[in-house]
Amino acid sequence: MPPKQQLTWSQVASLDTTRWGTPVNPPIAIPPNEPPVAEWHEPPEIPPFSPSAITPNARRPDQGGSKGKPVKVLTNFYAITKLKVDTIWHYDVVITPEIPRQEARKMWKLLEKLPQFANAKTVFDGRCNAYSSEDLKFANGFACKVELSESGHRNSNHPTTTGGGRGTRGGRGAGGGRGRTTTPSLQFTIKMVQVNVIYLDELHRFLRREGPITSGCLIAIQALNITMSHKIFSESVTLGRSAFTSKNKVDLGGGVEKWEGVFQSVRPGQGKLYANIDVASTAFYKGGNAAELMAEIAGRRGGINDLRGFNKATWAPLQKHFKGCAFTVTHRGESHRKQYKVSEVSMQAADKTTFDQEAKGIKKTKITLTQYYATIYNLKLQYPFLPCLGVKGRDGVKYFPAEVCNIVPGRRYGRMLNDVQMTAMTWSNSIRPNERAQKIKGLYSILDFGHNEYMKAFGMEVAKEMTVVPARVLPAPQVLYKGGVSVSPQFGSWQV
Numbered sequence: 408m409p410p411k412q413q414l415t416w417s418q419v420a421s422l423d424t425t426r427w428g429t430p431v432n433p434p435i436a437i438p439p440n441e442p443p444v445a446e447w448h449e450p451p452e453i454p455p456f457s458p459s460a461i462t463p464n465a466r467r468p469d470q471g472g473s474k475g476k477p478v479k480v481l482t483n484f485y486a487i488t489k490l491k492v493d494t495i496w497h498y499d500v501v502i503t504p505e506i507p508r509q510e511a512r513k514m515w516k517l518l519e520k521l522p523q524f525a526n527a528k529t530v531f532d533g534r535c536n537a538y539s540s541e542d543l544k545f546a547n548g549f550a551c552k553v554e555l556s557e558s559g560h561r562n563s564n565h566p567t568t569t570g571g572g573r574g575t576r577g578g579r580g581a582g583g584g585r586g587r588t589t590t591p592s593l594q595f596t597i598k599m600v601q602v603n604v605i606y607l608d609e610l611h612r613f614l615r616r617e618g619p620i621t622s623g624c625l626i627a628i629q630a631l632n633i634t635m636s637h638k639i640f641s642e643s644v645t646l647g648r649s650a651f652t653s654k655n656k657v658d659l660g661g662g663v664e665k666w667e668g669v670f671q672s673v674r675p676g677q678g679k680l681y682a683n684i685d686v687a688s689t690a691f692y693k694g695g696n697a698a699e700l701m702a703e704i705a706g707r708r709g710g711i712n713d714l715r716g717f718n719k720a721t722w723a724p725l726q727k728h729f730k731g732c733a734f735t736v737t738h739r740g741e742s743h744r745k746q747y748k749v750s751e752v753s754m755q756a757a758d759k760t761t762f763d764q765e766a767k768g769i770k771k772t773k774i775t776l777t778q779y780y781a782t783i784y785n786l787k788l789q790y791p792f793l794p795c796l797g798v799k800g801r802d803g804v805k806y807f808p809a810e811v812c813n814i815v816p817g818r819r820y821g822r823m824l825n826d827v828q829m830t831a832m833t834w835s836n837s838i839r840p841n842e843r844a845q846k847i848k849g850l851y852s853i854l855d856f857g858h859n860e861y862m863k864a865f866g867m868e869v870a871k872e873m874t875v876v877p878a879r880v881l882p883a884p885q886v887l888y889k890g891g892v893s894v895s896p897q898f899g900s901w902q903v
Contacts, residue, residue: 471877471879472879474879474881474882475879475880475881475882476879476880477877477878477879478877478878478879478880479875479876479877479878480875480876480877480878481844481873481874481875482873482874482875482876483683483684483685483844483847483873484674484676484681484682484683484684484873484874485681485682485684485851485869485870485871485872485873485874486676486679486680486681486682486869486870486874487673487679487680487681487682487867487868487869487870488679488868488869488870489866489867489868490607490631490680490865490866490867490868491865491866492540492607492865492866492867493606493607493608494604494605494606494607495538495539495540495604495605495607495627495630495865496538496539496540496541496542496543496601496603496604496605497536497537497538497601497602497603497604497605497626497630498529498536498537498538498539498543498545498599498600498601498602499535499536499537499599499600499601499602500531500534500535500536500537500597500598500599501535501597501598501599502514502595502596502597503595503596503598504595506595508532508533508534508645509533509644509645511531511533511534512531512533512640512641513641514553514595514597515531515533515641516641517553518551518597521551523543523545523549524543526541527539527540527541527542527543527864528540528860528861528863528864528865529543530633530634530637530861531633531637532633533640533645536629536633537599538605538630538633538634540864540865540866543599543601545599545600545601548598548599548600548601549598549599549600550596550597550598550599551596551597552594552595552596552597553594553595553596553597554593554594554595603626605623605626605627605630606623607627609621609623609624609627610623610624610627610628610675613675614675614676614678614679614680615678616678620675624675628673628675628680631673631680631865631867632648632672632673634861634862634865634867635671635673635682635856635859635862635867636648636650636671637861638859638860638861639669639671639853639854643668644666644668644691644817646668646689646819648670648671648672649668649669649670649671649687649689650668650669651666651667651668651687651689651691652666652667652668653666653691653816653817654667655667656691657831657832657835658693658831659690659824659827659828659831659832660703660827660828660831661703661704661706661728661825661827661828662692662693662700662703662704662728663690663691663692663693663820663824663828664690664691664692664693665688665689665690665691665831665832665835666688666689666690666691667686667687667688668686668687668688668689669684669685669686669687669850669853669854670683670684670685670686670687671683671684671685671854681874682856682869684847684850684851684854685847686843686846686847686850688832688835688836689819689820690819690820690824690828690832691816691817691818691819691820692728692732692814692816692818692819692820693814693816694813694814694815694816694817695813695814695816696809696810696812696813696814697729697734697796697809697810697812697813697814698711698790698793698809698810698812699711700728700814701714701725701793701794701809702714704724704725704728705717705721705724705725711790711793714790714792714793715792716792717756717792717793717794719754722752722754722794725752725794726751726752727822729749729752729796729814730749730750730751730752731748731749731818732748732749732814732815732818733746733747733748733749733814733815733818734746734747734749734796734807734812734813734814734815735747735812735813735815736807736811736812736813737811737812737813738780738784738786738811746815747796747798747807748798749796749797749798750797750798750799750804751797751799751804752794752795752796752797753794753795753796753797753806754794755794755795756791756792756793756794756795757775757776757777757788757790757791757792757793757794757795757806757808757809758775758776758777758788758791758792759775760775760776760795760806761773761774761775761776762774762776762779764779776791776795776806776808777791777808780808780811786811788808788810789810790808790809790810791808793808793809793810794809795807795808795809796809796812844873847873848873851871856868856869857871883895883896883897883899884896886901
């Protein structure tokens, strides 16, 4: 085997590396008069992260600054003055089949009435975590069945009987006949098992600056968060850590409205815990009659009658808006509270939507939706020219005239707001600091911590006033223009 040749720097640069097909990087060669390349060594192993290894924060060199004017400011933090409980029991909850959080919280109210929960207050996050102020002593876990009917939740083993059966197959247009039928209830199984015991001594040591923040501290804060929010979350529409009501709603146009709510969270502070309370707002689908909402979404100033002879350009925004919305019907009486989910908006009007009607001993006949309602419900449609709301079922899509449908409020509007809606949202949220403080104080009274039986069971008490902290109003910096001209801002603004 011939000895290896050492290439010179000029020879390396002149190599043709493309003659083998795919270009390759040339071999590394050391230029003349260059020091040799140092040998590569394995990097030192980095130790795993540990909360106890965090470097302590540097102390301030003074007592909070000396420049500017000292003032006192209000913060949207309310001190948690008492936390008597030392131990919290954590349980894992499994609901089969899965349901939305709001429905799960309604089920939880039934469990609280059972004798197994009589000696302790238990809070639930709506998914899989429950916390109790006392040991529930479920040695082998706990399980029970809950039934859900059209009219709500109940503890029963019997199906629900409601008015308005499906009648003939021709009920595709209305979803029901005149008779009474037995509607099967949905059964849910709830299982609970203890998974942890949370001791609050770690959290207390951290608040006293006697120890680092640990995973145990974070778990304890999570349990206290759920304890503080359990009551209002069970009574309101919730999104994340915020609860919303339609009390002070603002119309944004296009079938959308702004709801205001309250955000709340437990936060650690210097020597104690605080309840952080703030104003929250988001967009929701507007509730109401579907026919009236169609005219609003289509932007027809003349009202519903302007939708005569609607075309595809008019249908598209209606389909986009209503798909996924829940609604109830008005033609079957107050006792019928079943909610339907819109799968589509028909491209034909009610007086042009036809289906085959059949009955015992009668030959199949074509019938329009308008004729069906006049025959079965003795109801003459006022707006037969409007599209219908479709509900997908086992037998296909069933259509309901828009005028007999009421959209259920409380569903978050997840799409992007248009320019008009965004402007209305921005203006309604733009308030002065003192007005915001008054709103937060109003939210505090709504939360009513003093009469919260769950917080009492966990020994939590919250101060009635906002926390006051020292601050300083610093002098405004000089604004320098081109040409060397400087301006001193007054009250946070200056003239250009």
